[in-house]
Amino acid sequence: MTIARDHSPLVFTHRALPQRVRFGTGHAARNVASEISDAGALRVMLIASEAKLAMARTVTGSVEPALIWTDVVQHVPAAVAEAARVEAVRAGVDLIVSVGGGSTTGLAKAIALTTGIPIVAVPTTYAGSEATNVWGLTEGARKTTGVDDRVLPGAVVYDAELTLSLPVELSVTSGLNGVAHCVDSLWAPRADPINAALAAEGIRALATGLRGVVADPGGLAGREQAQFGAYLAAVAFASAGSGLHHKICHVLGGTYDLPHAQTHAIVLPYVTAFNVGAAPAAERAIARALDASDAVEGLDALRDDVGAPSALRDLGFDPDRIREAAEIILPQVPASNPRPVDLDSLQLLLGAAADGRSSETLRGR
Known part of the structure; x- marks a missing residue:
């Protein structure tokens, strides 16, 4: 017996990236604390722009960061990324918590690219960088992008309350x-x-x-x-x-x-x-x-x-x-x-x- 096909067979290879997502309005501080605890992190680097720093300190709760970095620049200039990497290594950072939009997450990724330090991303926009293994750096008026699993945040904490300040x-x-x-x-x-x-x-x-x-x-x-x-x-x-x-x-x-x-x-x-x-x-x-x-x-x-x-x-x-x-x-x-x-x-x-x-x-x- 021959079965007639009226469609093309499904043939594809799909890759899903390993990542934990914690989603909950009003739960950001609790969920970030759980991620820090689960990671056994002792020296946290907090990345947030000056405008988001007060929010970020609230999100990280009772954890006192070993390093706070606020120099966040659009399109992640290579010089800024390198300076942040140097300070992260010098401070002995074992976990990065980034609180902000795509530029903030992008800087965390740039640090992870060469150091392998894991990331917990707390997005405050809808950029989506937190869920990808794509990195980008700008140098000499040229933006270079690449793919590397080291830059994928191990966990993402979503909280809609953190977007209320986004115009x-x-x-x-x-x-x-x-x-x-x-x-x-x-x-x-x-x-x-x-x-x-x-x-x-x-x-x-x-x-x-x-x-x-x-x-x-x-x-x-x-x-x-x-x-x-x-x-x-x-x-x-x-x-x-x-x-x-x-x-x-x-x-x-x-x-x-x-x-x-x-x-x-x-x-x-x-x-x-x-x-x-x-x-x-x-x-x-x-x-x-x-x-x-x-x-x-x-x-x-x-x-x-x-x-x-x-x-x-x-x-x-x-x-x-x-x-x-x-x-x-x-x-x-x-x-x-x-x-x-x-x-x-x-x-x-x-x-x-x-x-x-x-x-x-x-x-x-």
């Missing part, structure tokens, strides 16, 4: 960065059905959460959904790898010093519009997650609802440098991208994003 505008751009993790995961080099499932639920949760944050900035329900979605997004991204969107944004951030989350929020609809015509399964997944008939229209509706930024020139990007940026990006474009990418198409994409033109101009070119 709505930054909540929106940080959350759209999470949506970008999801979208890129649908066509990144190691995309698979598990990543697609995580990404779709991540988009749904983030869209619900961001709309909730905008409607009720002081409420916790929207912020909890946004944190949950950001975690799912990061897990999918860590497994699937970095796609076209992130290659573009890493260059824009590292070379032109554009703000990380805002850059991701602006570029997202342009990469999506560029790719979805050649990726019908991804298009359907994005549209369903956004409860829309079309992926690009669904993203545009979300961006309109939450007041997302729309043009790279508003962040200080000089349109005269579009060709230069495209030339830097092109060699980094993954071969897995569903649509061929060349210098001309990159310039068209960057030009539209620079001016904030409709992303529809990129569809089907």
Whole structure:
């Protein structure tokens, strides 16, 4: 007897990263204390920006850090990372607790990259870096990224109360960065059905959460959904790898010093519009997650609802440098991208994003 197949068989290899997640609003101090105790740590390094230091001291509770580091800089300059590493080794640190956004987590990762010191990450934004084994360092106006399991935080403590001080505008751009993790995961080099499932639920949760944050900035329900979605997004991204969107944004951030989350929020609809015509399964997944008939229209509706930024020139990007940026990006474009990418198409994409033109101009070119 022959069984007819009306679909392609599932054949893929999926890698899940080992990490413990403690999720609970109002439980951050208790959960961090448990992680420090479980690790048997005696000399803790606390990393937090000056703006987040009081919050971070509350989160670490009765533990007196052996070292407090507040020099946190966007895109993690290599010199800052090296200085922090030297001090961590000198202080005999055996555990890092990072409290803050992606830059704070990124600095903790940079220290762990060469020292192997374990990390407990306490995120206060929706960046998602805490759930990936991806590191990034900037030197000489170039951002270098890599993958190394030593930088994966062994534990993540999520507490929506810690995001209440995050302004709505930054909540929106940080959350759209999470949506970008999801979208890129649908066509990144190691995309698979598990990543697609995580990404779709991540988009749904983030869209619900961001709309909730905008409607009720002081409420916790929207912020909890946004944190949950950001975690799912990061897990999918860590497994699937970095796609076209992130290659573009890493260059824009590292070379032109554009703000990380805002850059991701602006570029997202342009990469999506560029790719979805050649990726019908991804298009359907994005549209369903956004409860829309079309992926690009669904993203545009979300961006309109939450007041997302729309043009790279508003962040200080000089349109005269579009060709230069495209030339830097092109060699980094993954071969897995569903649509061929060349210098001309990159310039068209960057030009539209620079001016904030409709992303529809990129569809089907």
